[in-house]
Amino acid sequence: MATAGTLASSQVTEALLALEDAQASKKAQGYNELLDTILTTSTPDQLPSNLIAFVQSVLGDSVGIVTSRPLLASFVNKxxxxxxxxxxxxxGTEAIEALAPKVVSYEEQDSAIKLMLADSHEQNDDFTSSAKVLQQITLDSSQRHVTDDDKAKIWIRITRCYLEEDDPTNALSYLNRVKNVIYNVQDQPTKLQFQLSQARISDSQRNFLDASNSYLNLSLESLIDEDERLHALSAAIICAVLAPAGPKRARQLARLYKDDRTPQCDEFSILEKIFLDRVLSPEEVRAFAEKLQPHQMAKTADGSTVLDKAVLEHNLLGVSRLYSNIPVTNLGAMLGVDADRAEAYAAQMIEQGRLSGYIDQIDGLIHFSNEATNGEGFKSGVPSIGTRELRMWDANVQGLAEEVERVTTMIQTTHPEFYELKMGA
Known part of the structure; x- marks a missing residue:
């Protein structure tokens, strides 16, 4: 039994039946007044059922489309x-189901309900459900014109929802849809969200160089707050550190190091050491690891983390700047791994063109040339002789030739008869 002043569900049902039989001219005002009464007098337990009954009545056959459209719009707003x-x-879920058979006539109201429903799911941190609701919004319609800006906003929102749920695969599929219309989009916030989504997807998929470049470009956008720009710059530094060592990362590190804003970032210290090819200590690596997100600490195929691999490759490059050659066992000790793993990393980097040198497995030595590569790698199966070794060979040959010439000149000066005899012969 309802208490005084409270409108029970049975009373709502009776009021709705009366409105359905009322004259068309009185229905709009009657429904609006009833909706206000439901919202102000229903108990928390009764409110959902009362509102569901209301929207089902508005969409019933007794209420014409001309009347029901504004009523439904008002209902969604409240x-x-x-x-x-x-x-x-x-x-909202019940309203969408009620609209489904006649959605063609209520596309605008249907979209408004779904947007409201998506907001509610996000309010509960249920981003997957929000994305699924947004996917149901009709964007290609003959009944209403949907601009590229509106399409991009929906697709970007779906992308961001999937990113919140750490689902880069689904996020990428909707980001690719945005790519088809982004050049027609005029809304600047949507463009910025597109750039941010690109960076986050590349980051999640461990394409750290692409992510670093996207974050850096985002940090240069003047429309973003200063704090947000610095946050994007920090993300760019982190991704650059995690990227595979080599010429491409070196160029990205140079861009970041030369940026006047990077000293303001907490990551500047490790950026500077990596840019200057200084070997990183375990303490520095542990401090940096505390700032990383879970996917950035994921395990690779050999059991190490992305950071472990990035640091090992960087330290390997740092060692190559200090030594012309080094025994594999000594290299492993310097890198904190066993000799076989050190040799495997060096071989992979040489093969991929990220480290210039060659491995002498007979003598157990790794020779470094300290010359930058073009990133295209070396021919498979052919040892790469470093440019430094070739220059040393040329210098030795030149020195030997000059010494022979000097001795010949001395013989000619001191013993001209012997010289003529030999040269003439």
């Missing part, structure tokens, strides 16, 4: 203003 996300989800 429903969206409710603080309880669960109530909005329950009512």
């Amino acid at each position: 429903l969206a203003s409710l603080p309880d996300a669960d109530v909005k989800i329950a009512v």
Whole structure:
């Protein structure tokens, strides 16, 4: 039994039946007044069922489309203003189901309900459900014109929802849709969200060089707050550190190191050491690891983390700057790994053109040339002789030739008869 002043569900049902039989001219005002009564007098337990009954009545055959459209629009606005996300989800889900058979006639209202429902799911941190609701919005319609800006906003929002759930695969599929229309998009915030989503997807998929470049470009956008730009710059530094060592990363590190803003970032110290090819200590690596996100600490095929691999490759490059050659066992000790693993990393980097040198497995030595490569690697199966060794060979040959010439000149000066005899012969 309802208490005084409270409108029970049975009373709502009776009021709705009366409105369905009322004259068309009185229906709009009657429904609006009833909706206000439901919102102000229903108990929390009764509110969802009362609102569901209301929207089903509005969409019934007794109420014409001309009347029901503005009523439904008003209903969505008032429903969206409710603080309880669960109530909005329950009512919004039922409203979408009621609209499904006649959605062609109510596309604008249907989209508004789905956007409200997506907001409610995000309010509950349920981003997957939000994405699924947004996917149901009709964007290619003959009944209403949907601009590229509107399409991009929906697709970007779906992308961001999947990124919040750490699902870069689905996020990428909707980001690719945005790519088809982004050049027609005029809304600047949407463009910025597109750039940010690109960076986050590359980051999640461990394409750290691409992510670093995207974050860096985002940090240069003047429309973003200063704090957000510095945050993007920090993300660019972190991704650059995690990227595979080699010429491409070196160029990205140079861009970041020369940026006047990087000294303001906490990551500047490790950036400077990596840019200057200084070997990183375990303490520095542990301090840096505390700032990383879970996917940036994921295990690779050999059991090490992305950071472990990046640091090992960097330290290997640092060693190559200090030595012309080094025994494999000594290299492993310097890198903190066994000799076989050190040799495997060196071989992989040489093969990929990220380290210039060659491995002498007979003598157990790795020779470094200290010459930058073009990133295209070396021919498979052919040992790469470093440029330094070739220059040393040329210098020795030249020195020997000059010494022979000097001795010949001395013989000619001191013993001209012997010289003529030999040269003439």
